[in-house]
Amino acid sequence: MNDPKHPKEEKDLLLHGHEADGIQELDNDLPRWWVWLFVLCVVQATGYLLYYHVFNMGTLQAAEYAAEMEVGNKAKLAAQQKFEASLVSLKPSTDPDVLARGHQTYDTYCSPCHRLDGGGQVGPNLCDDYWIHGPRFDDNLRTIINGVPVKGMLAWKETLKPSEIFAVASYIQGFRGTRPPSPKPPENEQQPEKPNEFE
Numbered sequence: 012m013n014d015p016k017h018p019k020e021e022k023d024l025l026l027h028g029h030e031a032d033g034i035q036e037l038d039n040d041l042p043r044w045w046v047w048l049f050v051l052c053v054v055q056a057t058g059y060l061l062y063y064h065v066f067n068m069g070t071l072q073a074a075e076y077a078a079e080m081e082v083g084n085k086a087k088l089a090a091q092q093k094f095e096a097s098l099v100s101l102k103p104s105t106d107p108d109v110l111a112r113g114h115q116t117y118d119t120y121c122s123p124c125h126r127l128d129g130g131g132q133v134g135p136n137l138c139d140d141y142w143i144h145g146p147r148f149d150d151n152l153r154t155i156i157n158g159v160p161v162k163g164m165l166a167w168k169e170t171l172k173p174s175e176i177f178a179v180a181s182y183i184q185g186f187r188g189t190r191p192p193s194p195k196p197p198e199n200e201q202q203p204e205k206p207n208e209f210e
Contacts, residue, residue, distance in 0.1 A: 094173035095156065098149040104181040113182030116175050120167070121183070129186035131195025134164065137186040141197035152180050 029036040063069045070078075104110065118127065124134035135143055144154045155176050158166035167176060 090173055091156075091168055094176075095153075098152050101148060101152065101177065103148050103184040104177065109178045110182050110185070112175065113178035113180070116171065116179040117182050120170070121179065124164070126191070128191035129183065129189065130191035130193065134162075135198050136195040137183055138189045138191055138194060139197060140187075141199045143199045148180065148184060151183060152176060155180055 063071060104113075117125075121134075124132055125137055126132050129137035131137065135141075140146065142150070144150055144159070154164075155171075156166065156168045158164045160166070171179070
């Protein structure tokens with residue numbers, strides 16, 4: 012029994028009765044701010060569930076993503092179509108910045124098949140005049156854009172922007188007439204570089 016002259020300490024009244032390794036659990040009330048924060052979280056989560064999943068009043072993230080992708084794909088398609096419509100009027104760039112970007116793109120995507128020096132490996136030699144798909148600059152652009160699926164070359168319009176395709180085609184044009192060591196043998200009749208048809 013408790014001694015009335017020595018009432019039980021407040022701490023003792025809070026003891027929950029659990030003990031582990033000498034550590035006793037206290038039965039403290041949670042802070043009021045924490046309880047209200049928890050209640051507000053439950054209310055917000057219930058509102059979210061009803062708004063998005065029960066009554067379908069809001070657009071879910073997956074649907075928003077799909078809508079934005081559709082807008083982006085339309086913009087991309089419009090840019091590609093505009094670029095492809097202008098191919099015949101384009102000339103290779105001589106801008107050092109454009110050529111530097113083309114060099115980087117070539118080293119990343121093209122060199123595994125055409126070699127760093129353009130001499131050809133799996134893909135054809137880019138340095139001679141025996142061009143398989145046409146000798147003009149717009150022929151080269153079309154080849155990069157549409158690829159050559161039967162030979163294993165990807166359609167790069169799915170990966171590269173029009174500005175990147177233009178830059179890499181301009182860089183490749185600089186290979187014409189160079190003499191890399193051990194180039195791949197000619198794969199077509201000789202086709203000297205020609206101006207575009209409109210010139």
